[in-house]
Amino acid sequence: MINQFIEKIEESLEKNTFIKITLSNFTSNQEKSTLKKILIRKTIIKREEKLTFVYRHKTNDITKNYSVEEGMKEIITFLTKEDSNENNEGFFNQAILFTNQFDLHLKNINKNPTIHSQKPTQKQALSTSHDKQKKRAIQTKDQEGNSKNYLQALKITDHTGKVYKNAQDKYKQINQYIEILSVLLKQLPTEKELQITDMGAGKGYLTFALYDYLENNLKFKVKSVGVEFRNDLVELCNQIAEESDFENLSFVEGTIEEYKITQENIEEKTHVLIALHACDTATDDAIFKGIEADAELIVVAPCCHKQIRREMENAFKSDKSDKKSENELSPLTNYGVFLERQAEMLTDTMRCLLLNYCGYQTKAVEFISDAHTPKNVLLIATKKESFSDSTKKAEKLKEFEDLKSFFGIKTHYLESLILK
Structure with missing residues (x-):
């Protein structure tokens, strides 16, 4: 099931249908872990495609950017429950892949993994801009779209x-x-x-x-x-x-x-x-x-x-x-x-x-x-x-x-x- 889920991620990235991934329900191997969720989206940084990970902890968020190859390795690590992987701090028991064609749900990784697909909840791709544009009080264009x-x-x-x-x-x-x-x-x-x-x-x-x-x-x-x-x-x-x-x-x-x-x-x-x-x-x-x-x-x-x-x-x-x-x-x-x-x-x-x-x-x-x-x-x-x-x-x-x-x-x- 996990391999099938990984293949669908890779396929969506290749076909440019990928929107985002949510990893949730974290089971930690460390007692003091505060990680709750990971949100993943595509970004373009210096004209290079990256996967941006937002690690959501109890009291703060940490953002890291990876190449697509590095990002896929990180996803696989967090969907792997075996302790043999030295980089594994724990695993997520649930994951959702959002594409503009379907949503793919992976559940119960810990015991009996299941996977099912449903209609896409989001068809519009997220912005790939690394820098968010602040909405200014004074916009440079009027309501008709003309420069003021x-x-x-x-x-x-x-x-x-x-x-x-x-x-x-x-x-x-x-x-x-x-x-x-x-x-x-x-x-x-x-x-x-x-x-x-x-x-x-x-x-x-x-x-x-x-x-x-x-x-x-x-x-x-x-x-x-x-x-x-x-x-x-x-x-x-x-x-x-x-x-x-x-x-x-x-x-x-x-x-x-x-x-x-x-x-x-x-x-x-x-x-x-x-x-x-x-x-x-x-x-x-x-x-x-x-x-x-x-x-x-x-x-x-x-x-x-x-x-x-x-x-x-x-x-x-x-x-x-x-x-x-x-x-x-x-x-x-x-x-x-x-x-x-x-x-x-x-x-x-x-x-x-x-x-x-x-x-x-x-x-x-x-x-x-x-x-x-x-x-x-x-x-x-x-x-x-x-x-x-x-x-x-x-x-x-x-x-x-x-x-x-x-x-x-x-x-x-x-x-x-x-x-x-």
Whole structure:
């Protein structure tokens, strides 16, 4: 019976009707064995046909790839109950061969082996790709199978929807950003049109992707505005938006500091404010715009934390000379890279405390880096009624003042906007 089963496996591999094999009901010769099952399928690795074995244990899976010849030897070993085989750790008492023509069941190997065939339960062969393709939030093609216009125009994909090699990191970054935001956006009320303002939109990579995701994936009513001070980028992005039929996406020329968010008309209130990689205090300007607009969600990815770094450096210097004063933090200034990192953490922590003071729950998450910004942190602030409590506001303000005092900070730029 076993020989007949082996022959059918070899025949299915030769005729390309093979789908997979399941070995189960393991009887072990070793007391501590945790092996429960083996799943076997074909894969193509470096253009060579392999048999991939997934050894399913009680608490984990182990995957190994064999040549077809090696794989057949491994199958025979695990269907052999004699202890004379030195490689035999035990045997499986049941096996099923799945082909696109029939399923073949081998049972009771231990006592009275039986074999029987039945109609195929699966006619579609499994994917032979070794690498599983991750399903991205932003797909490169639309529902008709055409490459998305804005991804082509932004040089992310070619006309077939294939991502350019040099744009892989940007494409991954866009998708991770959307995945992080999608959880937050799904919690917002959707009865009315969702107003989004993207401060410092640049070339609009993430502005376009977010609009596409909200309108076409989540089916939200959305109106999005990208604010950018470079006129050439504003004109380019508006052209791409028009060519992509994104009717409620537009870009306007302006700086973050000077841009006015409409508040008079409640229907046009900004619900979500975004600012990615706004340099130094421009991030604070963007945060303050979100607070002014009473936005439900503020998301920023800060960079270039220069203002607080200068404050820290000055705090470590004596008023009488350039000699650095003695205190617990003075060693930080001996190593520029450590001072830079400390300044980043301090700047963003103080931003979070000020957002708490203004009624926002905050968290910081890391998202995928790219060639230009190797460290990317998103500060996410969500409007919460519980954070409007006067006692909690006082606590957060005290924590903020304590940090200022400890690090010798005179003024945080965001503080000067909020507490003016």
